Amino acid sequence: MSSRRSSSRGNISEDEINELISKLQALLPSSRRRGSGQASTTKLLKETCSYIKSLHREVDDLSDRLSDLMSTMDHNSPGAEIIRSILRS
Amino acid sequence: MARRQGTVENLCQGLLDLDDDKFSAMCSAFGYLQEWPDLSAMCGANLGVPAVAAAAPSAGDGNDSSSCSGSGGGGFRKRKPDEYLDAKGGASDMSKRPRGKQLSGLSEIAAPGKGKQERPKAGAKKKAEAAAAGQKTDYIHVRARRGQATDSHSLAERVRRERISERMRYLQELVPGCSKVTGKAGMLDEIINYVQSLQKQVEFLSMKIAASNPVVSFNIVEDLFGRQLKQACSPAAALPAMALPAGQLELSCLQMSPMQQVHPSAAASSTGFRLDMVVNNLYAPAAASCPVSAAPSVSVAAGPSTIEPCLNVNGTAAWDIGAQNLFSGFDAQFQSVESDCLLDNLKMEM
Numbered sequence: 029m030s031s032r033r034s035s036s037r038g039n040i041s042e043d044e045i046n047e048l049i050s051k052l053q054a055l056l057p058s059s060r061r062r063g064s065g066q067a068s069t070t071k072l073l074k075e076t077c078s079y080i081k082s083l084h085r086e087v088d089d090l091s092d093r094l095s096d097l098m099s100t101m102d103h104n105s106p107g108a109e110i111i112r113s114i115l116r117s
Numbered sequence: 118m119a120r121r122q123g124t125v126e127n128l129c130q131g132l133l134d135l136d137d138d139k140f141s142a143m144c145s146a147f148g149y150l151q152e153w154p155d156l157s158a159m160c161g162a163n164l165g166v167p168a169v170a171a172a173a174p175s176a177g178d179g180n181d182s183s184s185c186s187g188s189g190g191g192g193f194r195k196r197k198p199d200e201y202l203d204a205k206g207g208a209s210d211m212s213k214r215p216r217g218k219q220l221s222g223l224s225e226i227a228a229p230g231k232g233k234q235e236r237p238k239a240g241a242k243k244k245a246e247a248a249a250a251g252q253k254t255d256y257i258h259v260r261a262r263r264g265q266a267t268d269s270h271s272l273a274e275r276v277r278r279e280r281i282s283e284r285m286r287y288l289q290e291l292v293p294g295c296s297k298v299t300g301k302a303g304m305l306d307e308i309i310n311y312v313q314s315l316q317k318q319v320e321f322l323s324m325k326i327a328a329s330n331p332v333v334s335f336n337i338v339e340d341l342f343g344r345q346l347k348q349a350c351s352p353a354a355a356l357p358a359m360a361l362p363a364g365q366l367e368l369s370c371l372q373m374s375p376m377q378q379v380h381p382s383a384a385a386s387s388t389g390f391r392l393d394m395v396v397n398n399l400y401a402p403a404a405a406s407c408p409v410s411a412a413p414s415v416s417v418a419a420g421p422s423t424i425e426p427c428l429n430v431n432g433t434a435a436w437d438i439g440a441q442n443l444f445s446g447f448d449a450q451f452q453s454v455e456s457d458c459l460l461d462n463l464k465m466e467m
Contacts, residue, residue, distance in 0.1 A: 048305035055312045070277060073284035076308060080291050083315040090322035097329050 052076060 058077050062111055265271065285304060289295045292311045298304050 036447060043234055044302050045133060045305065048309065049441050052305060052309050052312070055316070068277075070280045070284060073288060076312065077284065080308075080312060082287070083312070086319045087315060087322060090319060090326060094322060094329070095341065097326065100382060103461060116312060 055079075 056072070056079050057077055058075055058079075059081060120241055267273075285301065289304065292304075292308050295307045295311075298307050298355055
């Protein structure tokens with residue numbers, strides 16, 4: 029059923045999808061911790077959702093912190109110098 | 118079955134008495150009393166509430182099923198009365214009808230309803246797989262369109278695919294630019310790229326913060342990577358706290374530098390930098406005039422590294438504490454023995 033559909037839609041094979049799925053799994057922290065166990069696709073996608081959300085949160089938090097730091101920091105202090113040099117690189 | 122009916126009879130005799138006339142009216146509508154004299158006992162027990170019995174055939178059926186599996190009757194309500202009769206007949210025929218009913222009512226049958234319906238009746242040989250599908254997919258209505266398979270595997274597979282595509286839709290909302298991509302593979306590709314970019318972003322941001330403010334950022338970095346580096350972290354965490362009293366910290370924009378990572382631009386790209394930040398919580402300004410020891414240790418926890426902590430006051434002067442090789446091997450003993458040693462050295466030099 030599904031193979032019929034995918035072949036009619038394009039040249040995406042099930043193998044390709046599976047490869048992508050396992051690639052995605054390798055990116056997730058929880059699955060990495062658990063080992064090589066193959067979780068179900070549904071669960072994997074669910075984890076991906078929550079992981080992306082947590083990453084969003086983290087990025088927001090970190091950028092808030094960074095902007096706070098930048099605003100509180102003296103512009104000609106060595107710290108600001110360092111940040112500037114890092115931002116440039 | 119007989120045993121069950123017996124117990125039910127015993128337990129619910131009172132109920133049976135109460136509902137008897139209404140119930141028998143209902144049952145006679147189905148011709149049950151003739152075929153299944155015993156069933157009256159059981160159904161009466163199930164009926165329990167008189168209001169349901171008053172609601173004629175469909176209520177009787179609905180009550181029966183709900184008392185048994187309790188799963189949603191959405192599929193039920195869609196059926197016409199004659200189908201109820203069919204169902205009843207099927208039950209009394211002991212599994213001759215159910216299969217045929219499934220096929221004939223294909224377009225309208227909800228999966229849970231199927232498993233449920235046959236269950237309460239007289240131990241009818243309900244299809245085991247149908248019941249399994251019904252339970253697994255509780256409250257999820259799977260519709261079999263014309264020509265679609267209705268066996269349990271197909272149903273389960275359909276539910277699974279439904280869930281997956283639901284998640285994919287959700288992810289599509291989360292991942293920018295993903296809605297333009299068509300096809301599962303493209304979407305997965307996009308999702309993978311996005312997750313990777315987010316990970317990099319988090320890494321980069323935490324690194325920047327750690328670099329700009331070592332003292333404050335230690336907690337963040339520890340949060341992020343501390344789990345993996347718990348061992349390596351513990352002695353190092355103790356180091357700045359012990360070696361550098363708070364007064365000195367405020368007095369002198371103080372920087373401790375692991376010497377193998379002096380140049381920030383070089384450090385920014387290497388993973389070693391991150392590790393060092395975690396372990397040592399330090400940052401070395403490019404202008405630091407400290408002597409550089411070229412110990413290329415990427416894995417700080419394992420490799421013996423020569424680290425020279427240097428006190429950098431406003432980037433002008435630096436004291437070499439002379440704690441060469443002091444940190445060789447960040448093991449547990451370091452914390453107890455060697456850090457004390459370092460503390461002494463530090464005090465002496467100052």
